Amino acid sequence: MTKVFLDAGHGGKDPGALGNGLREKDINLSVALKIGNILKNHGVNVGYSRTTDVFVELQDRATMANNFGADVFVSIHCNAFHDSSAQGVETYSYPGSMSGRNLAKAIQDSIIASGVYTKDRGIKTANYAVLRLTNMPAALVELAFITNPQDADILRNRQDDLALAVAKGILNNLGIPYNGGGTALYKVQVGAFSIRENAENLVNQLKADGYNAIIVVSGGLYKVQVGAFRIRENAEALVNELKSKGYDAIIVIG
Numbered sequence: 001m002t003k004v005f006l007d008a009g010h011g012g013k014d015p016g017a018l019g020n021g022l023r024e025k026d027i028n029l030s031v032a033l034k035i036g037n038i039l040k041n042h043g044v045n046v047g048y049s050r051t052t053d054v055f056v057e058l059q060d061r062a063t064m065a066n067n068f069g070a071d072v073f074v075s076i077h078c079n080a081f082h083d084s085s086a087q088g089v090e091t092y093s094y095p096g097s098m099s100g101r102n103l104a105k106a107i108q109d110s111i112i113a114s115g116v117y118t119k120d121r122g123i124k125t126a127n128y129a130v131l132r133l134t135n136m137p138a139a140l141v142e143l144a145f146i147t148n149p150q151d152a153d154i155l156r157n158r159q160d161d162l163a164l165a166v167a168k169g170i171l172n173n174l175g176i177p178y179n180g181g182g183t184a185l186y187k188v189q190v191g192a193f194s195i196r197e198n199a200e201n202l203v204n205q206l207k208a209d210g211y212n213a214i215i216v217v218s219g220g221l222y223k224v225q226v227g228a229f230r231i232r233e234n235a236e237a238l239v240n241e242l243k244s245k246g247y248d249a250i251i252v253i254g
């Protein structure tokens with residue numbers, strides 16, 4: 001299974017850059033989690049340096065990614081400058097790393113192609129700790145300038161678009177086709193019967209165990225469904241729970 005490690009920059013006592021009523025650490029975390037959900041829906045195993053507002057040292061972020069065995073590492077940041085007219089998106093890789101450069105270019109190209117931005121600052125290199133200490137292709141994206149009013153609006157209001165663009169860039173770099181997004185539902189099915197009464201018996205048993213089971217008729221069968229999720233991981237968690245209670249649960253994508 002392909003592994004991607006997402007690093008939401010800053011956190012906890014370190015707010016990162018501040019501007020236009022925004023804190024960088026909040027934007028980074030929100031966008032990183034959104035990227036992760038999109039990747040998970042493509043069968044990617046996602047690791048995070050943080051999923052809450054906590055401080056993590058730079059070298060620990062790299063160590064976590066190395067221990068996770070990530071195929072690629074992507075760090076999410078927002079830019080800042082004392083001149084508030086500075087704006088746009090840029091993506092960094094470690095100097096001399098061709099695989100890092102390819103990853104950075106895939107992300108940068110995807111963000112520009114998404115139309116969220118018109119200001120393309122291009123791909124760059126920098127000796128950042130998280131790029132230097134990670135032992136897989138690594139990129140650091142500066143989504144926008146938190147200090148610029150127009151950019152801050154994008155950071156505040158278009159996080160879903162930014163996350164989708166970054167995720168598409170990562171998927172492209174990994175050779176995983178984008179699945180069209182958001183429309184797939186992961187349904188947890190516990191049984192399929194040709195006789196309705198059998199399905200009803202199972203529904204009653206599930207309800208007695210506290211599950212909100214329903215019967216869905218399709219393909220001439222009475223299918224017992226317990227839940228439907230946008231995020232595959234959530235469906236898998238329910239399947240495992242049901243299996244531990246002796247139910248023969250599977251995921252059906254529809």
Ligand SMILES: [Zn+2]
Pocket residue numbers: 009010016017024077078
């Ligand atoms: Zn930062």
